[in-house]
Amino acid sequence: MVEKVxxxxxxxxxxxxxxCDDLEVDVDLKxxxxxEVRNGCQIxxxxxxxxxxxxxxxxxxLIRKDGEHVEVSWDEAIDKAADILVKAQRPLLYGFSSTECxxxxxxxELAEMLNALLDNTASVCHGPSLLAxxxxxxxxxxxxxxxxxxxxxxxxxxxxxHAHPRHLSRYSxxxxxxxxxxxxxxxxxxxxxxxxxxTAQIADKYIKVNPNEDYELIQAIRAVLRGSxxxxxxxxxxxxxxxxxxxxTLKSCNFGVVFFGMGLxxxxxxxxxxxxxxxxxxxxxDYTKFLLIPMRGHYNVAGANQVFLWNTGYAYSxxxxxxxxxxxxxxxxxxxxxxxxEVDASLIVASDPGSNFPAASVKNxxxxxxxxxxxxxxxxxxxxxxxxxxxxxxxxxEGTAYRMDRVPLRLRKVREAPxxxxxxxxxxxxxxxxxxxxxxx
Amino acid sequence: MDEIKLxxxxxxxxxxxxxxxxxxxxxxKTVAEIKKIPLYYATKKVKIGDFFDVSGKSTEVxxxxxxxxxxxSNVKRIGEKMTGGEIEINSAVGMHVGxxxxxxxxxxxxNADDWAGAMLQGGELEINGDAGHYVGSAYRGFWQGMKNGIxxxxxxxxxxxMLWAKSSKPANKWPTLYCGSADSFLGxxxxxxxxxxxxxxxxxxxxxxxxGNIVIKGKISRILPSYKKVGEVKEVQLPNGEVIKxxxxxxxxxxxxxxETNGRLYVAA
Amino acid sequence: xxxxxxxxxxxxxxxxGVALEGGKxxxxxxxxxxxxxxxxxxxxxxxxxxxxxxKVITDYGEVIVYSTITEEGPHPGxxxxxxxxxxxxxxxxxxxxxxxxxxxxxxxxxxxVKNGKVLGAIELIGQLKEA
Numbered sequence: 001m002v003e004k005v006x007x008x009x010x011x012x013x014x015x016x017x018x019x020c021d022d023l024e025v026d027v028d029l030k031x032x033x034x035x036e037v038r039n040g041c042q043i044x045x046x047x048x049x050x051x052x053x054x055x056x057x058x059x060x061x062l063i064r065k066d067g068e069h070v071e072v073s074w075d076e077a078i079d080k081a082a083d084i085l086v087k088a089q090r091p092l093l094y095g096f097s098s099t100e101c102x103x104x105x106x107x108x109e110l111a112e113m114l115n116a117l118l119d120n121t122a123s124v125c126h127g128p129s130l131l132a133x134x135x136x137x138x139x140x141x142x143x144x145x146x147x148x149x150x151x152x153x154x155x156x157x158x159x160x161x162h163a164h165p166r167h168l169s170r171y172s173x174x175x176x177x178x179x180x181x182x183x184x185x186x187x188x189x190x191x192x193x194x195x196x197x198x199t200a201q202i203a204d205k206y207i208k209v210n211p212n213e214d215y216e217l218i219q220a221i222r223a224v225l226r227g228s229x230x231x232x233x234x235x236x237x238x239x240x241x242x243x244x245x246x247x248x249t250l251k252s253c254n255f256g257v258v259f260f261g262m263g264l265x266x267x268x269x270x271x272x273x274x275x276x277x278x279x280x281x282x283x284x285x286d287y288t289k290f291l292l293i294p295m296r297g298h299y300n301v302a303g304a305n306q307v308f309l310w311n312t313g314y315a316y317s318x319x320x321x322x323x324x325x326x327x328x329x330x331x332x333x334x335x336x337x338x339x340x341x342e343v344d345a346s347l348i349v350a351s352d353p354g355s356n357f358p359a360a361s362v363k364n365x366x367x368x369x370x371x372x373x374x375x376x377x378x379x380x381x382x383x384x385x386x387x388x389x390x391x392x393x394x395x396x397x398e399g400t401a402y403r404m405d406r407v408p409l410r411l412r413k414v415r416e417a418p419x420x421x422x423x424x425x426x427x428x429x430x431x432x433x434x435x436x437x438x439x440x441x
Numbered sequence: 442m443d444e445i446k447l448x449x450x451x452x453x454x455x456x457x458x459x460x461x462x463x464x465x466x467x468x469x470k471t472v473a474e475i476k477k478i479p480l481y482y483a484t485k486k487v488k489i490g491d492f493f494d495v496s497g498k499s500t501e502v503x504x505x506x507x508x509x510x511x512x513x514s515n516v517k518r519i520g521e522k523m524t525g526g527e528i529e530i531n532s533a534v535g536m537h538v539g540x541x542x543x544x545x546x547x548x549x550x551x552n553a554d555d556w557a558g559a560m561l562q563g564g565e566l567e568i569n570g571d572a573g574h575y576v577g578s579a580y581r582g583f584w585q586g587m588k589n590g591i592x593x594x595x596x597x598x599x600x601x602x603m604l605w606a607k608s609s610k611p612a613n614k615w616p617t618l619y620c621g622s623a624d625s626f627l628g629x630x631x632x633x634x635x636x637x638x639x640x641x642x643x644x645x646x647x648x649x650x651x652x653g654n655i656v657i658k659g660k661i662s663r664i665l666p667s668y669k670k671v672g673e674v675k676e677v678q679l680p681n682g683e684v685i686k687x688x689x690x691x692x693x694x695x696x697x698x699x700x701e702t703n704g705r706l707y708v709a710a
Numbered sequence: 711x712x713x714x715x716x717x718x719x720x721x722x723x724x725x726x727g728v729a730l731e732g733g734k735x736x737x738x739x740x741x742x743x744x745x746x747x748x749x750x751x752x753x754x755x756x757x758x759x760x761x762x763x764x765k766v767i768t769d770y771g772e773v774i775v776y777s778t779i780t781e782e783g784p785h786p787g788x789x790x791x792x793x794x795x796x797x798x799x800x801x802x803x804x805x806x807x808x809x810x811x812x813x814x815x816x817x818x819x820x821x822x823v824k825n826g827k828v829l830g831a832i833e834l835i836g837q838l839k840e841a
Contacts, residue, residue: 015731043727056733089483090455115484127810134582135630163722194719195785211717211788212815215645216666222697223667235666262721266813270806272601272626272648279649279697297722317809321484322458328581329809330555330574331536339803342455354835355734355795358803358811359771366839378734379795379835555807574807600806624806 004029008414013044014098014394017296017404018143018164018171020044025414032415034395041165051395051415056377058389059419069387074420074430081347081386082434084369085114088345090321094334095351097121097298099390099424100399100411104300104307106428107349111320113435117343118318118325119334120304121297121351125262127329128271129294130305130315135271136278141257141291142405143170148177149289152253154190156277157214157263158295161198167295168199172259179255188253190246192217193263207246210237212268218276221247225283251287258292296404298351299394303402338364345369347431350390350424354379373427388427391417399425442506442527443499445475449511451492455483456535460518462489464505464526464545472496502526502545514554520547523564536573539566540580542590555599556580561590561616568592574599577606577618577634587634589614597622606634606653608680615681628655631704635679650695650704656685657708668694668706677707711757711822718768718800718818719790726792735832740776743794744828746820747780752787756822763826766791766800768818773799773834774826789818795831 011023026036033052037045061077062069111118160167180186191200192207200206213236220235264273284290305315314327338361372384394411458481476490499505505526514533525545533551543562555573558566576598579586586605598620622640631653641659671691689707729742764777791797802812
């Protein structure tokens with residue numbers, strides 16, 4: 001009996017920071033196409049199907065000639081890319097969040113060789129969380145601890161129903177845990193958000209906070225927790241009575257956790273919103289057990305932070321221009337650099353700043369040579385001067401990824417890489433060799 | 442003062458890092474020697490002579506006055522770690538001006554970019570324009586920032602100015618910021634710094650203040666709920682000996698840190 | 711019809727996530743992310759039907775997107791555009807020195823533009839590339 005479809009089990013999904021490790025993928029052996037995905041959420045499932053051949057999947061290297069993308073050989077594309085990088089005076093290597101750790105390590109190596117700027121998507125996402133942790137520490141945990149112990153879960157500025165679809169069913173809400181044997185009924189879910197999100201709609205308590213006023217609300221909660229009577233009747237749209245009730249709920253729970261997201265990091269105050277949230281969690285440990293976990297967006301942005309950290313001492317927004325790594329978000333962060341038009345060439349890996357950066361910064365990004373290491377046609381790669389077609393990590397090549405709680409998991413290869421695509425790791429290795437050659441090493 | 446004059450002679454496409462432009466590095470050197478002092482431009486190590494015309498000389502650090510002309514808005518780290526002497530900058534200046542300075546005086550006749558006077562240990566930094574974010578603040582990961590010295594900004598200071606400022610009563614060190622107006626999170630994580638604002642201030646002034654004094658002669662857009670009204674005063678006595686006259690409402694805070702605190706915020710009545 | 715004094719929030723939706731994986735150049739992506747979601751009562755003030763193109767304007771730019779009514783309200787005074795190329799025409803690129811732009815909480819106003827054209831992602835971002 002000839003096998004027509006192969007099933008790969010325990011597959012790690014390469015989409016969001018929940019990094020679900022229980023997917024099952026069926027691949028048609030004859031056509032090498034994904035035919036079914038089980039256990040994944042809508043987005044993860046779609047990512048596997050989108051790996052199949054299509055008009056927006058790159059399979060050959062491209063160089064922009066006379067305004068059009070023209071197919072070229074790998075040698076020509078790598079040569080042109082290396083040329084751009086070596087000739088640049090202030091090159092930026094950005095992205096790295098949707099690929100595996102070996103490739104991220106190559107990125108550090110290449111940035112150091114070029115005395116370049118090195119950054120990953122944390123810069124526009126949870127960078128503020130890292131800044132806050134550097135100032136005031138953090139009481140973290142793994143998701144397994146939450147699943148087994150947490151009876152009070154707060155989602156602050158985070159909407160997992162939309163952004164981390166299986167988080168609630170695998171770790172934070174509906175699942176039965178060792179000490180939470182009745183699952184959902186053993187947990188108290190609180191959502192703080194300016195909108196009555198779909199996550200808020202299935203929570204036990206919803207607190208509506210005014211946009212850009214989260215900091216004041218958390219300060220009020222902390223002051224009440226310290227035993228102060230406040231002068232005001234209402235803070236950030238929340239009544240003092242509700243604040244006092246919340247403080248009692250938090251003090252009297254068995255094991256609490258705050259999951260927080262872009263609602264804190266991308267609104268005014270940024271890292272200070274996270275700073276005070278971390279302090280609140282630490283201060284609650286005078287009464288009970290409380291922890292917090294940032295809801296990381298990309299499936300391996302935490303890995304990019306880890307790899308950059310153990311190689312350079314810093315997690316993102318790094319500058320090698322003086323021959324050693326320096327760190328300063330605001331000065332060496334990608335969007336700020338682009339807004340000052342300080343970058344004169346960029347290498348974009350496993351990310352899509354064209355879609356996700358503010359328009360004014362993308363305008364400056366496009367003014368200078370752009371190399372994209374990317375599997376699909378995106379608003380970044382469509383305008384790149386060189387496209388280096390990548391195999392998709394977690395689908396077409398193996399590697400390590402770090403979950404939002406910094407647990408490393410192994411990504412599986414479920415199908416062969418299509419066309420002439422190479423893994424991000426191999427592409428970066430070839431670039432490093434070529435750059436070395438051109439620098440005369 | 443012995444004057445050494447610098448004039449920038451190139452248009453900058455990238456930032457120029459000028460941490461070696463200090464009275465400490467220039468005193469007692471000839472023009473030829475000064476021209477050889479290294480600076481950093483994008484990824485290249487360059488020399489002062491490549492970017493500046495130089496004239497003048499001085500003997501002692503304390504007597505040295507460096508006057509710089511031309512467009513310096515993208516020149517970073519001027520005056521870094523200086524211990525004495527003076528620098529006068531006749532234009533807007535880039536990031537990190539006067540960082541880690543412990544003595545002497547810098548005057549900027551224009552705006553200053555972010556991190557002006559960061560980690561100040563002493564001396565005086567005067568900015569006759571607006572300043573960017575993080576004026577007189579700590580660098581990333583440091584939990585003690587400005588420890589002494591005076592920063593005067595005529596215009597507005599950006600967010601998180603005086604972050605992690607730390608005073609010392611036994612050592613008689615009172616890090617102080619005077620400014621025209623301020624953006625949000627002024628004096629955040631204050632541990633004894635003194636701040637006097639002539640005009641208005643945005644939200645979250647004094648956030649997580651352990652102790653210190655912030656005096657606002659204008660209005661505050663929204664006072665933190667963790668601050669509590671103490672009363673009204675006719676003048677404010679600052680720990681550095683200065684007295685600010687006027688009617689102020691006195692608030693204690695930040696009560697997120699302590700139930701009873703010596704931290705104070707004064708807002709004009 | 712128009713509305714002023716709105717606050718713009720941006721963020722993830724599951725449809726936008728599915729669409730971006732399905733192809734950023736696709737019509738699916740436009741329908742998922744080239745939209746502006748209104749509070750139900752606010753939408754009545756616009757006096758138009760769901761799907762009518764609206765121009766959203768902030769201090770940082772403007773863009774035409776399809777209007778729709780929220781399933782995550784009520785949130786009077788707040789409009790929501792999913793993260794992506796359309797939202798990023800409007801957000802504040804300034805990070806206040808911390809590195810991360812201010813993608814949420816931006817003052818905005820909205821005008822109904824019945825014959826407005828909602829561009830695809832590649833075309834919209836293509837406008838940022840000078841010839």
